[in-house]
Amino acid sequence: MPSPTTLWNQAMIDRYDLAGPRYTSYPTAPHFAEGFPASEVQAAIARSNASQRPLSLYFHIPFCDTICFYCGCNKIVTANKGRAEPYIDLLHRELALRARQFDRARPVRQLHWGGGTPTFLSAPQMRTLMRLTGEYFSLLGDDSGDYSIEVHPGRMAPDTLGVLREIGFNRLSMGVQDFDPRVQRAVNRFNSVEQVSELCQRARREGFRSLSMDLIYGLPHQNPDTMAATLEQVIALEPDRLSLFNYAHMPHLFKSQRHIDAGALPPPADKLAMVHHAIDRLQAAGYQHIGMDHFARPGDSLALAQARGEMQRNFQGYTTHGDCDLLAFGLSAISAIDNVYLQNHKDMVRYAQSLAVDGEPACKGLALSADDRLRRAVIGQLICHFHLDYAAFERDFGIDFKRYFATALASLRPLARDGLLRLDSGGITVSAGGRLLIRRICMAFDAYLGSQEPARYSRIL
Structure with a gap:
C-alpha cells in the first residue's frame, strides 16, 4: 500500500521534539x-x-x-x-x-x-x-x-x-x-x-x-x-x-x-x-x-x-x-558484517600504518548481543514501516514481546494518549501525526540511551 500522508501536529512537536539518534545503526557508533x-x-x-x-x-x-x-x-x-x-x-x-x-x-x-x-x-x-x-x-x-x-x-x-x-x-x-x-x-x-x-x-x-x-x-x-x-x-x-x-x-x-x-x-x-x-x-x-x-x-x-x-x-x-x-573501505568507514560493526581509523596516518603493519584498518568494533539484534530489528521495523506486529517478533526471536518490552511500552503510553501511535493487543501502529517523531518513538526501545546521551545527537526536527 502507498505510504500514508504525514500530518503536522505542532503541539506534539513542541512536546516531543528532542535530540536523539538517527538510527542508521543500532547500537549507534558512539x-x-x-x-x-x-x-x-x-x-x-x-x-x-x-x-x-x-x-x-x-x-x-x-x-x-x-x-x-x-x-x-x-x-x-x-x-x-x-x-x-x-x-x-x-x-x-x-x-x-x-x-x-x-x-x-x-x-x-x-x-x-x-x-x-x-x-x-x-x-x-x-x-x-x-x-x-x-x-x-x-x-x-x-x-x-x-x-x-x-x-x-x-x-x-x-x-x-x-x-x-x-x-x-x-x-x-x-x-x-x-x-x-x-x-x-x-x-x-x-x-x-x-x-x-x-x-x-x-x-x-x-x-x-x-x-x-x-x-x-x-x-x-x-x-x-x-x-x-x-x-x-x-x-x-x-x-x-x-x-x-x-x-x-x-x-x-x-x-x-x-x-x-x-x-x-x-x-x-x-x-x-x-x-x-x-x-x-x-x-x-x-x-x-x-x-x-x-x-x-x-x-x-x-x-x-x-x-x-x-x-x-x-x-x-x-x-x-x-x-x-x-x-566499507577507507578513512572512518563503517562495515556491518554479520552481527559485527567495524570502524576504520579516522586519521590518515593511523589508517595507512594499520594497513602497512598488521593489515587490519579497523580500530573500533562492536559485536551485537542477542538483545542488540532484537532491538535493532524493532527499531528498523518502526523507522521504515511505522508498524510492528508482536506475533512476528515472537516467532522470529522466541520472546513474549509485551513482557520483554514492558518498560518500553509503558513509556510509549503517553505518546499513545497523545495520538502519535496506537498500542493494541497485536502491535504498534504509528499515526500520520506521529511519523515525524519516529526517532522519539524508537528511542523507547534503545537500551543505551543515558541521561547525557542526547547531547551527542541532533534534534528530531
Whole structure:
C-alpha cells in the first residue's frame, strides 16, 4: 500500500521534539569500542560467508577542494590533487585484504562512493578504483545493482557524468543544500540552478536511472520564504528522491562550523515552518514521505520497497538492500558484517600504518548481543514501516514481546494518549501525526540511551 500522508501536529512537536539518534545503526557508533578482538572479526566473516548473503560496498573518499562550513563529515580539505593517488593505493591494499577474507562468488548488489567529494578523483583514478573493485569482488555486469555516487554539482564538469556512467554508476546523489546566494556565501558552498539543471539533463541522457538531491534547512540567513523558493526550483528539476536534513549547529564537535555566524541562524520557529511547508509541498507535488527526512516518487525503488515491506535502514540511510553485508573501505568507514560493526581509523596516518603493519584498518568494533539484534530489528521495523506486529517478533526471536518490552511500552503510553501511535493487543501502529517523531518513538526501545546521551545527537526536527 502507498505510504500514508504525514500530518503536522505542532503541539506534539513542541512536546516531543528532542535530540536523539538517527538510527542508521543500532547500537549507534558512539558505542563502538577500541581494541576489538580480531577473533570476533574472523568469526563474523566466517558466518557471513556461510550465509552467502549478497554484499554492499562503500568507499569513503574524504577529499574536498573547498570547505563547506556546515559539514560534519570526516573530510580532508585540500587543493592538492596529488593526495588522491596514495589514497587509492591504500584502498587497493584494503580491497586485497577483504578479498582474501570474503567469498568471491558473493554478488555486489549495492555500491556507493561517498565523502568528502568522490569526484575529487580524476577520471583515470575513478576508472582505476572501479577496475580494482571489480578484480577483487563480483560486480554485476548487467546494470541491475544499485551503484551510486555523491557529487557536488557546483564542482563537477558535466562530462564527468559520462565517465561515471561508463564505469558502472547508475544512481546519482547531488548535494544541492540551498539555491539562495546569500545562504551559499554564508556556508561557502555554491551551485546554481543552471548548473544543477544541466547535470540533471545530462545524467538522464547518460542513462542514470535515479537522481537524488539533498537539501538542508536551518542554515544561516535561511527563512521560510527563501527555503520555499529553493524547494520550488528543486521540484521543477524532478529528482526521483529528495532528502531534507536538519542543520545541527555543533561547533564544539565540528571545527568547520566555527566559520558560521550563529547569530545568522534562523530561530527554531522558522526552522519548523520551513520543514512544515516542505513536507506539505512535497506531498502535494506527488512525493511520498518515506520517513524522517526522505521523500521519493511513488515509482521509485525505495517507495516500492517500502510498499512491499522490504525497505530497511543501514549506515547509508534508507535502503532497498538491507539484506546485504556491508563492507566499507577507507578513512572512518563503517562495515556491518554479520552481527559485527567495524570502524576504520579516522586519521590518515593511523589508517595507512594499520594497513602497512598488521593489515587490519579497523580500530573500533562492536559485536551485537542477542538483545542488540532484537532491538535493532524493532527499531528498523518502526523507522521504515511505522508498524510492528508482536506475533512476528515472537516467532522470529522466541520472546513474549509485551513482557520483554514492558518498560518500553509503558513509556510509549503517553505518546499513545497523545495520538502519535496506537498500542493494541497485536502491535504498534504509528499515526500520520506521529511519523515525524519516529526517532522519539524508537528511542523507547534503545537500551543505551543515558541521561547525557542526547547531547551527542541532533534534534528530531
